[in-house]
Amino acid sequence: MGGDTITTPATRAHAAPLAQGRAARELGLKRGEFELAVRLGRVRTVPADDGGRRRVAREEIERVRDSAGFPDRLREHVRAVGTTEGAGLMDITTARFTRLARAGILTPVKFYLNRYRAVVWLYLAEELREFAAAEVNAPLLTGRAPDRMRARLDAGVDLRARNWRSRHAGFLLGQCTDAWERAAAVASLLDPVQIAELVRCPYERGYLHKLRPEPSGHGAPDSPAARIAERITTADDPHEISWLRASLLLSMAEARRLRPAPRPGTGHPAVGHQEPTAPLTHAQALAPADPETLPVTSPGPEEENPPADDAPRRPRPSRKLLDWLRRNREA
Incomplete structure (x- = not known):
């Protein structure tokens, strides 16, 4: 042989x-x-x-x-911890840990719903240790919180869901292989009404739905748990929505140049027509979310001591997109 x-x-x-x-x-x-x-x-x-x-x-x-x-x-x-364990890793109280997270200083990496359908946020243990070890962060771990942070917290601002969505968007876009998939990833973070307003062609909307990233699996469709998860995964503040709308418009323009959306059952491509929509200003389209201008949101219930948690190169998202995601997490 x-x-x-x-x-x-x-x-x-x-x-x-x-x-x-x-x-x-x-x-x-x-x-x-x-x-x-x-x-x-x-x-x-x-x-x-x-x-x-x-x-x-x-x-x-x-x-x-x-x-x-x-x-x-x-x-x-990949070790993820809840509030109590995270506070222990950082040698701070659970109350201070929660305030840091609600102020957007600490970014959750995932969430789940407990048996009472309360949202439980989890954080990377590795990131928490690095944060606590950085000398520049020492004032946030001891003593009085900065006045701006206290004012936001006293007003009821809770940035955990927004910061998680920013991180989630980075993951979704990193999985994409072309402009249509990027458009579908961005659309998955918007309310259907927003998508219908921006993408008027029904064949294009159907194609975006087909390419939509798979859901995280929080309960059966239309169940109370699934509806809670959907609220968390859907953008809900004006600046975040404005950025996503602009990103969807840019991604759709690129996608249409790449190929038209298919027409179901015919094998022929869609024309890709889109009726005009109210234009955004340049500042509205590209401005990152500013925690100082976010609307006040009521924090949801949280379980303070959750149970223990049971490739090839891809096309990169645009530099503006990655810069926004980075700034949003660091806000």
Whole structure:
């Protein structure tokens, strides 16, 4: 037979990308840990051939396994903690921790609903330790809070959901491979009324819905839990909405140049017509959200001691988009 290599069906199957559940088991991660690893870019995924849920290449599994300190270091990178444990890591009270989070100083990495349908925010332990270790942050951890921060908190401002959406938007856009997917990712953060106002063509709206990122899985569709999660994932302040509207318009213009939306059942592309909408000013379109001008929102209930938590290169989002996301998290 000489040195020839025979490729068998079993060999090809072995090299095929793995479903995410299988990949999590291969890496020894719980489902929540694996989902965070993907969101943080610790484990890279690839599009599925059948258009279903993204998968993990066998080479990616081997790359992660070969990384230094695997698996303990990987688990530490994706360790998420609640308010009580997070306050302990930072050596502050839970009350101060909650105030820092509501003021937008600490950014949640995920959330879930407890059995009372209260929103429980979780934070990366690694980020909390780094924040507490930075000397520049020492005044926020001891003594009196800055006057501007106290004024916002006294007014009832709660930026946890907005900051989570900013982080979530960065993840969604990082998964996109073309302008249509970017438009669908941005649209997923807007109310359907906003989308209908900006995208008048029904075929384009249908295509955006088809490409919409899969939901986070908080309850059955139209259930009380799903409705609460939908409120969290939908932009609700004017500056955030203005930025998303402008981003959707820009993404749609790029997408239409790439290819028109398909017409269902005909195989022919849609014309891509859009009726004119009220234009935004340049400042409205590109201005990042300013915590000082956000409307007052009532914080939702929070469980202070939640239970323990059970690729290839992609096209990058625009620099303006990434800069806005970064500024929004640091606000």
